[in-house]
Amino acid sequence: MSFTPHGKHLIAGAWVGGGATFKSEPASGPAFDFSAGTVDLVDQACRAAEDAFWTYAYTSRASRAAFLNAIADEIEARAEAITEIGTSETGLPVARLQGERGRTTGQLRLFASHIEAGTYLDKRHDTAQPERQPAPRPEIVMVQQPIGPVAVFGASNFPLAFSVAGGDTAAALAAGCPVVVKGHSAHPGTSEIVAEAIRAAVERCNMPKGVFSLIQGGTRDVGQAVVQHPLIKAVGFTGSLAGGRALFNLCAARPEPIPFFGELGSVNPMFVLPAAAAARGESLGQGWAGSLTMGAGQFCTNPGIAVVVDGPEADGFVAATQEALNKVAPQTMLTDGIAQAFHDGQSQMATRNAVRAVVNTPLTGRSAAPALFETTGEAFMADAGLGHEVFGPLGLVVRVGSIDEMVALAKGFEGQLTATLHMDAGDMPAAKALRPVLERKAGRLLVNGFPTGVEVVDSMVHGGPYPASTNFGATSVGTLSIRRFLRPVAYQNMPTELLPQDLAD
Numbered sequence: 027m028s029f030t031p032h033g034k035h036l037i038a039g040a041w042v043g044g045g046a047t048f049k050s051e052p053a054s055g056p057a058f059d060f061s062a063g064t065v066d067l068v069d070q071a072c073r074a075a076e077d078a079f080w081t082y083a084y085t086s087r088a089s090r091a092a093f094l095n096a097i098a099d100e101i102e103a104r105a106e107a108i109t110e111i112g113t114s115e116t117g118l119p120v121a122r123l124q125g126e127r128g129r130t131t132g133q134l135r136l137f138a139s140h141i142e143a144g145t146y147l148d149k150r151h152d153t154a155q156p157e158r159q160p161a162p163r164p165e166i167v168m169v170q171q172p173i174g175p176v177a178v179f180g181a182s183n184f185p186l187a188f189s190v191a192g193g194d195t196a197a198a199l200a201a202g203c204p205v206v207v208k209g210h211s212a213h214p215g216t217s218e219i220v221a222e223a224i225r226a227a228v229e230r231c232n233m234p235k236g237v238f239s240l241i242q243g244g245t246r247d248v249g250q251a252v253v254q255h256p257l258i259k260a261v262g263f264t265g266s267l268a269g270g271r272a273l274f275n276l277c278a279a280r281p282e283p284i285p286f287f288g289e290l291g292s293v294n295p296m297f298v299l300p301a302a303a304a305a306r307g308e309s310l311g312q313g314w315a316g317s318l319t320m321g322a323g324q325f326c327t328n329p330g331i332a333v334v335v336d337g338p339e340a341d342g343f344v345a346a347t348q349e350a351l352n353k354v355a356p357q358t359m360l361t362d363g364i365a366q367a368f369h370d371g372q373s374q375m376a377t378r379n380a381v382r383a384v385v386n387t388p389l390t391g392r393s394a395a396p397a398l399f400e401t402t403g404e405a406f407m408a409d410a411g412l413g414h415e416v417f418g419p420l421g422l423v424v425r426v427g428s429i430d431e432m433v434a435l436a437k438g439f440e441g442q443l444t445a446t447l448h449m450d451a452g453d454m455p456a457a458k459a460l461r462p463v464l465e466r467k468a469g470r471l472l473v474n475g476f477p478t479g480v481e482v483v484d485s486m487v488h489g490g491p492y493p494a495s496t497n498f499g500a501t502s503v504g505t506l507s508i509r510r511f512l513r514p515v516a517y518q519n520m521p522t523e524l525l526p527q528d529l530a531d
Contacts, residue, residue: 029107031215033060035067035242036225038074039235042067048243050214053117053358053392060214063244068206068251074236075175075204076257081234083172083202086527091138093231094200097191098131098138100223100230108219112185115213117358117392122321123186130186133193133482133503137200140484140505146170147528148514164519169529170512172202174259177252179273180210180217181264182360183324189213190220190240193482193502194262194287201511203259204237208252211243212361218242253277253286260511263288264326264502267415267493274496287510288496289489291415292443293330294468294477297432297460301452302474303339310448311346314421315354317476319396322357323419324364327444327477330415333403333432336425344384344423348398351385356393357419364417365392371416372397378412380405384423394418403431407438429456436460441491441498442468444477467491469501 031050034041043061050057082090101108105127112123140146147170154165176198181188188194190207198205209217221240228237241248253261253276261277263270263286270288277286298310317329332347334340359365369388376383376399385398396419403426406412412422426432436445445468449457457473464471469490480488486504489495495502500510522530 029111029215029219031058031060031111031218033058033214033218033242035061035063036221036238036240037067037071038078038239039225039228048211050115050211051362052115055114058215060242063208063241063248065247065251067241068248068255071206071239071241072175072252072255072257074239075206076236078204078234078236079172079174082204082237085202085233087141087144089231090200090202091142093227093233094134094138094196096227096230097224098134100226101127101131101191101220104219104223108186108216111215111219112213115215116185116360118185118321118360126184126186129482130191133187134191134196136482137196137505137508140508141200144528146505146508149529154519166516166518167520167525167529168514168516169526170509171515171526173511173513174203175257176203176205176511177255177258177261178205178207179249179261179263179265180207182210182212182364183321183326184264185210185213185216186220188264190217191224193507194264197507198262198511199237200508203511205239206252206258207238207240208249209240209242214242249273250276254280256282258284260284261286261288262502262510265290267291270496271493285510286496287500287502289326289443289502290493290495292326292490292494293413293415294327294442294444294446295331295333295436295439296329296446296448297436298332298334298343299447299449299453299456300335300339301450302448303334303343305450307339307343308346311343312350313476315347315350315396317478318421319351319354319357319419320478322359322394323396324360324417325478327480329444329446329477330420331413331422331424333424333426333435335429335432336427340423340425344398344400347421347423348384351396351398354396354419356389356395359392359394359418362392365394368394368416368418368420371418372420375399375416375420375422378409380409381412396420398423400425403427403435407435413439429459432456433459433463436463436467439467441494443488443490443494444468444470444472446472446475446477448474469494469498
């Protein structure tokens with residue numbers, strides 16, 4: 027392997043080791059020892075971030091854009107080494123890591139151009155009206171300002187795009203906020219080399235060294251210390267519902283509560299409407315199987331549930347899905363723990379009342395084979411557990427008796443990242459009945475597509491009502507994600523010389 031990790035934390039520009047260690051658990055290749063995070067390291071990183079804020083938050087937008095572009099450059103300069111250790115640690119294929127690296131650098135460059143344009147600042151200006159009666163009106167100007175140091179938790183399923191230099195980090199840095207990353211123990215070597223890329227960009231752009239720190243591993247108290255540190259002003263998180271909710275509660279319980287922007291889980295239901303099922307049920311089944319098993323089903327937008335009106339068309343859709351899934355070989359999952367959780371969820375699904383196994387090959391270890399089950403709308407609405415996410419390549423078909431039952435079932439869903447309508451022209455009345463329901467349930471609505479694959483663009487919303495995310499007004503993908511780490515400040519009767527540079531200009 028061309029890159030050998032040294033196993034240290036990056037604290038304000040310095041690699042720091044010592045103390046307890048943990049060993050990586052790669053899908054293939056050698057394991058390495060890494061220094062484990064501590065509460066003291068958290069404090070050091072947060073204090074350095076606060077010190078850096080007083081410089082970094084007041085740099086020009088052009089300087090911050092140059093910094094984001096430099097990070098992208100440094101990541102690309104390490105492209106082959108990142109792919110090599112990333113595939114070793116996660117088991118993800120080379121093409122997936124290469125694509126994810128492109129998405130990571132692409133969003134850094136997108137955010138750079140976005141902040142240079144300046145529209146994200148939402149500047150507003152109300153001129154003075156000294157002659158107004160019965161009281162004069164003062165001049166008031168408003169602009170968005172960075173909130174302070176931000177904590178980011180790396181995600182297990184995206185070692186690049188939702189990790190050390192991923193969307194949360196890129197958005198916070200674009201906003202003018204230093205970042206403290208709690209790296210995920212599933213890919214510590216990948217985290218280390220990306221942190222080195224950021225460190226090189228810090229030096230190249232002469233940014234304050236505390237603008238970025240990485241803390242590897244550590245016990246649960248390290249994560250708790252990050253979100254409870256009084257100098258941290260917001261948290262970005264992508265992960266499980268249980269872990270995210272625990273951190274959310276800690277943020278809310280602080281003496282100074284802070285926002286927790288968590289993406290926690292979603293089953294991303296698809297509604298296969300009758301005309302579409304009749305016209306192209308076979309291709310829809312094949313497409314669903316492909317989306318369901320992409321990346322071993324380890325995407326937060328994995329479409330885990332398909333709702334279809336019972337009948338011959340539903341039979342054809344299920345048969346096509348079954349045939350396609352039977353051709354998919356077992357896949358390596360990201361970690362032993364994720365694989366075990368999938369096996370447990372698969373086993374529990376197979377034993378639930380009124381659930382029939384269509385495809386079900388239980389495996390052990392870190393491999394997973396696709397699974398498909400089906401049930402009735404009545405049984406689904408009676409058993410809340412059927413609507414819970416099973417993270418991996420598992421699908422559930424829900425057969426309903428009518429469009430009215432489909433709408434009723436849709437109303438019972440919890441918050442989702444996505445909801446999909448598969449429809450033809452003849453399905454328009456049903457689609458019109460479903461659309462108002464689904465837009466209250468999900469952050470992104472699709473027609474005749476599959477939700478795996480999230481475009482990093484201005485208009486993207488990757489979030490939704492709880493438990494898809496903990497803040498339904500935010501997105502973790504796209505340029506709107508920068509707004510999470512800003513707050514509006516109004517300046518009344520302020521001399522031009524005292525205004526922030528973005529307003530003075």
